[in-house]
Amino acid sequence: MADLLVLWDVDYTLVSADGLGTRLYEVVFREMFGRELPAVAPKAGRTDRAIVGDTLALAGVSRAEVGPFLAALARVAADGAVPGPVRPMAGASGAVAALASAGIRQSVLTGNIRPLAALKLRRAGLGDDLDLDVGAYGDVHEVRAELVTVARRAAARAYGADFSGPATVLVGDTPLDVAAARATGARAVAVATGSYSAAELTAAGAEVVLPDLTDTARVLAAVTGAVTRPVDIGGRRIAPGPSSAASSSAGPPVPRWRSTGPPPRDGRGRR
Numbered sequence: 003m004a005d006l007l008v009l010w011d012v013d014y015t016l017v018s019a020d021g022l023g024t025r026l027y028e029v030v031f032r033e034m035f036g037r038e039l040p041a042v043a044p045k046a047g048r049t050d051r052a053i054v055g056d057t058l059a060l061a062g063v064s065r066a067e068v069g070p071f072l073a074a075l076a077r078v079a080a081d082g083a084v085p086g087p088v089r090p091m092a093g094a095s096g097a098v099a100a101l102a103s104a105g106i107r108q109s110v111l112t113g114n115i116r117p118l119a120a121l122k123l124r125r126a127g128l129g130d131d132l133d134l135d136v137g138a139y140g141d142v143h144e145v146r147a148e149l150v151t152v153a154r155r156a157a158a159r160a161y162g163a164d165f166s167g168p169a170t171v172l173v174g175d176t177p178l179d180v181a182a183a184r185a186t187g188a189r190a191v192a193v194a195t196g197s198y199s200a201a202e203l204t205a206a207g208a209e210v211v212l213p214d215l216t217d218t219a220r221v222l223a224a225v226t227g228a229v230t231r232p233v234d235i236g237g238r239r240i241a242p243g244p245s246s247a248a249s250s251s252a253g254p255p256v257p258r259w260r261s262t263g264p265p266p267r268d269g270r271g272r273r
């Protein structure tokens with residue numbers, strides 16, 4: 003298999019951190035400005051740099067404070083003292099391990115700043131197979147797509163391989179994850195475990211939408227969907243299907259590959 007680079011989104015793709023990020027924002031805001039944080043700007047799919055800018059604006063604070071706020075956030079996250087349970091999303095651990103076994107390079111592409119991503123992954127028991135040094139993080143840019151270039155460059159340097167085009171695969175739970183992939187020629191695999199439905203993620207242009215990460219063979223097939231010949235994955239023969247345009251928002255997502263083996267046995271009626 004040619005070199006593949008899989009870049010995982012963190013929140014609601016690999017982990018559920020249930021407000022840990024918000025608590026850290028509150029701690030830092032109180033520390034810097036001596037009052038309670040009134041509100042946090044919308045977060046889904048966005049980078050910490052963008053979220054902090056809008057959050058400070060909502061609180062009437064100058065955007066000039068974004069840099070110092072991100073620095074304080076990094077310090078508090080690295081310190082790891084703020085409590086907050088983090089759990090892995092269903093199937094995340096097995097999916098990461100399976101991709102690693104298949105020789106696929108893996109890191110993260112996340113709106114989180116690196117210390118916060120590392121904290122969440124550590125608390126969720128994930129990360130052993132993720133090379134965080136080649137990841138791209140939310141302090142770099144407000145626009146998620148810009149992070150793809152950063153990660154590709156880092157991975158090319160680290161591994162001496164070319165990850166341009168669909169050799170890079172983004173896996174995420176929001177239309178912004180999908181948009182970042184599409185804007186950079188990467189392959190977009192979406193997982194409907196966040197606040198967006200499979201139909202919404204399909205409409206955003208994801209090449210494959212998975213209900214979750216529990217079917218490891220399906221995750222592997224989705225990630226390697228650029229293969230042009232049938233492959234055996236986990237005992238199932240996977241044939242690439244015809245390239246299909248994104249379906250309308252009415253129906254379930256249509257994956258580009260189809261299993262010629264028996265249907266999944268999890269009884270959940272998934273495709």
Ligand SMILES: [Mg+2]
Pocket residue numbers: 011012013014015046047174175176196
């Ligand atoms: Mg996410």
